[in-house]
Amino acid sequence: MTPIAGAVALNLAFGFSILSIICLFIFTLNEDKRLFLTGQRLSLGISFFVFLSTFILWYQLIISNFDIDYVARYTSIETPFIYKISALWAGQSGSLLFWLFILSIFATITVLQNQSKHHGLMPWVIISLSIIQLFFLILTNFVTNPFMPTDADFVVANGNGLNPLLQNVTMAIHPPTLYLGYVGFSVPFAFAISALMNRDTSTLWIQSIRRWTLVAWLFLSSGIILGGWWAYQELGWGGYWAWDPVENASFMPWLTATAFLHSIIIQEKKDMLRIWNMALIILTFTLCIFGTFLTRSGVMSSVHSFTASSLGPIFLIFVFLILIISFSLMYLRKSELRSEKRMESFTSRESGFLFNNLVFVVMCFAVFWGTLFPVISETVRGTKITVGPPFFNQINVPIGLILLALTGVGPLLAWRNTSKQSLIKNFTFPILSGLIAAIIFLFIGFRGSVVISFSLSVFVLATISTEFKRGISARTKKFNESIFKALFAMVSKNRSRYGGYIVHVGIVFMFVGFTGHAFDKEKEFSLTKGQSDHVAGYEFTLLKLSETERPNHYAWISDIRVTDNKGEYVTNLYPEKRIYFHKNPDVNRRQPHSELDIYSTLNKDIYSIFSAVDNENGVVFIKIMVNPLVRWVWIGGYILVIGTMIALWPRKD
Amino acid sequence: MNSNKKFTIMIAGVITVVIFWIGWVSSNPKDEKAMASFISVEKLLNDKMKKRTKLGGLVKDGSIIISETNYLDCSFVLKEGAAELKVKYDRSRPDLFKDGAEVIITGQYLDGTFYADELQTKCASRYEGDLRDESSYKLTEIET
Numbered sequence: 001m002t003p004i005a006g007a008v009a010l011n012l013a014f015g016f017s018i019l020s021i022i023c024l025f026i027f028t029l030n031e032d033k034r035l036f037l038t039g040q041r042l043s044l045g046i047s048f049f050v051f052l053s054t055f056i057l058w059y060q061l062i063i064s065n066f067d068i069d070y071v072a073r074y075t076s077i078e079t080p081f082i083y084k085i086s087a088l089w090a091g092q093s094g095s096l097l098f099w100l101f102i103l104s105i106f107a108t109i110t111v112l113q114n115q116s117k118h119h120g121l122m123p124w125v126i127i128s129l130s131i132i133q134l135f136f137l138i139l140t141n142f143v144t145n146p147f148m149p150t151d152a153d154f155v156v157a158n159g160n161g162l163n164p165l166l167q168n169v170t171m172a173i174h175p176p177t178l179y180l181g182y183v184g185f186s187v188p189f190a191f192a193i194s195a196l197m198n199r200d201t202s203t204l205w206i207q208s209i210r211r212w213t214l215v216a217w218l219f220l221s222s223g224i225i226l227g228g229w230w231a232y233q234e235l236g237w238g239g240y241w242a243w244d245p246v247e248n249a250s251f252m253p254w255l256t257a258t259a260f261l262h263s264i265i266i267q268e269k270k271d272m273l274r275i276w277n278m279a280l281i282i283l284t285f286t287l288c289i290f291g292t293f294l295t296r297s298g299v300m301s302s303v304h305s306f307t308a309s310s311l312g313p314i315f316l317i318f319v320f321l322i323l324i325i326s327f328s329l330m331y332l333r334k335s336e337l338r339s340e341k342r343m344e345s346f347t348s349r350e351s352g353f354l355f356n357n358l359v360f361v362v363m364c365f366a367v368f369w370g371t372l373f374p375v376i377s378e379t380v381r382g383t384k385i386t387v388g389p390p391f392f393n394q395i396n397v398p399i400g401l402i403l404l405a406l407t408g409v410g411p412l413l414a415w416r417n418t419s420k421q422s423l424i425k426n427f428t429f430p431i432l433s434g435l436i437a438a439i440i441f442l443f444i445g446f447r448g449s450v451v452i453s454f455s456l457s458v459f460v461l462a463t464i465s466t467e468f469k470r471g472i473s474a475r476t477k478k479f480n481e482s483i484f485k486a487l488f489a490m491v492s493k494n495r496s497r498y499g500g501y502i503v504h505v506g507i508v509f510m511f512v513g514f515t516g517h518a519f520d521k522e523k524e525f526s527l528t529k530g531q532s533d534h535v536a537g538y539e540f541t542l543l544k545l546s547e548t549e550r551p552n553h554y555a556w557i558s559d560i561r562v563t564d565n566k567g568e569y570v571t572n573l574y575p576e577k578r579i580y581f582h583k584n585p586d587v588n589r590r591q592p593h594s595e596l597d598i599y600s601t602l603n604k605d606i607y608s609i610f611s612a613v614d615n616e617n618g619v620v621f622i623k624i625m626v627n628p629l630v631r632w633v634w635i636g637g638y639i640l641v642i643g644t645m646i647a648l649w650p651r652k653d
Numbered sequence: 654m655n656s657n658k659k660f661t662i663m664i665a666g667v668i669t670v671v672i673f674w675i676g677w678v679s680s681n682p683k684d685e686k687a688m689a690s691f692i693s694v695e696k697l698l699n700d701k702m703k704k705r706t707k708l709g710g711l712v713k714d715g716s717i718i719i720s721e722t723n724y725l726d727c728s729f730v731l732k733e734g735a736a737e738l739k740v741k742y743d744r745s746r747p748d749l750f751k752d753g754a755e756v757i758i759t760g761q762y763l764d765g766t767f768y769a770d771e772l773q774t775k776c777a778s779r780y781e782g783d784l785r786d787e788s789s790y791k792l793t794e795i796e797t
Contacts, residue, residue, distance in 0.1 A: 343660050358664060362671045369675055373679070383690045383692065384690065384691040385691070386689050387687060388686055388689070391682050391688060394682060394684070524725055612746070621724050621725065621745060
């Protein structure tokens, strides 16, 4: 009974979305207030029914109702509770419903938040959001319905269970975090479309979406970082980023969104770059949908792809519709979008932002190019040429370094124009620090882009500390405050600025971590009890090989002692080889899995993978990687989140 | 020249440089592992392609031979349609590598043997696959 209720709720939401769009559209023509109120309530109704159907599916997952195909496919009776919850986004139809669920949460918040605000903008905002909801409702109602019953002639006693790779807490929270980011950009996009429809593209819409954009950006950033963290902890190839099409799909909107976050500051302060901002948010939202297309279409082979499905073309059509409609709308409003303000000088904050934007967009294009290169080369040259990480690294390392440099330069430039004296005054200390660092790093023996990256990191940190010092000393002089009080007051007075600087510090940490990749070492070898082998100056000795049976898997555990080149004890590593579903009589359905063990310090990670075991001879096959500075990436991630939170924290007044 | 024009030229300049850069890297990648053509086994055997290629196919049943002295050394036969190719691979193998597995390999062809340095198994069907295992049974079977 209840499963049908879920499907019916989805049907009702579909109906409500059409009605809501019609009501609000008529309202924009005849301005009958009652129609607006009805449309608004209908829009809340869409969300209500989406919530209802999502909760019904969640309930079915929890009670393991295998009459529903989705429940049987992604859970089993033994699946732990938390992964029954996360199974909602483990498969295709469920994840589309989940997307819709988040969109509905955002739509509800937007509607409720703006009941007495932005009357001019709201009708088109709600229409735009309802249209996006309608798209996902079409998918979940008619193309891939999560409430489909299991094949009628089968009784399923137990479900498939969730892939063991997905049974990881990070994996349970990584997709929803990314989704919150992807979906979050629907709201700024809806406001942008509404501003275009209303012919008011000045700064009003920008002010109403700044926080939304920052929230979406925070989720997208954390989603990407969590994804990297999960890949590093679980997948066992020793890295956190592989330039996989689906990773790129999340990185591209991140790049344009980051550009947008910077350039709206100029529109807010100077009313410039209207066209540019409009284009950026449209692009960001389109890339979010395009990302879903890449994941779902099967066009690209990737660790993330689900089986090729009929969804590809539908998503592609949606992407093209968004692009065509939005950009034609921009073209129709080109006279309103023109701004009278002009750039005055190259050495101005505006121009700094402009170039940072340009570099972000160019990087996005480079990633886009690489991602679609196989498709492009197949159409043009007839052979499908796949590109790997070295290609992306070669293109993006220089672009990334330019961005890093701009991170340092931008904040030191003044609005409109920076005088020569203040240029010299502001840049002397940071440039000197960067140069001294470069000499030291060269002396240590680093070369090439490693030196550039490390010295630029020092340069950026020096500029940020100059900014903090300047602000603090101004306050201590003026108000006679203590340093900590001044710091606190300064940050809380101007949260978005100093929050932004803290985010920059996080980015510098991440760059340091990325640079460490240049020094990675790896080796594969076999060991019997008591034997040892060497990697990067460390000695690895197999002390013991033990076996154990746990509720849903069987495991072999190696006990490996690690000592450094002076023979001093470092740690013990316990990587495991596991067989999931080991009781399944069908050997093909048992799934082997390597559970890693990582010894992590600020300096380097020692990463161990138990590739295979030879039971008869007691031989274990181990892969060891020594990855310097990886931890800096995660620390940078934390700093980035803290900085964004500071920028987002609401003011008291 | 007014400042707007200067900016336009500057922006156009940056874009041109980057497009050239991307184009240059696309045609002369520094690392030979940056690119590989995805071709069929048949085409590889016909053309005796020496450059880096990516192939897809199935592991022929019973063809996996693991060296007795070094567990990491392994050879197998890749089947794609009627075409068969001997493959050597000496790195750790993915968990799902076995007879009949669908694999994608990357490497170079030399004198009748393909030396792969990347091996990925494809197993998308496992969890999207059907439910007809021992825990499910056909209704008609109990009825009759």
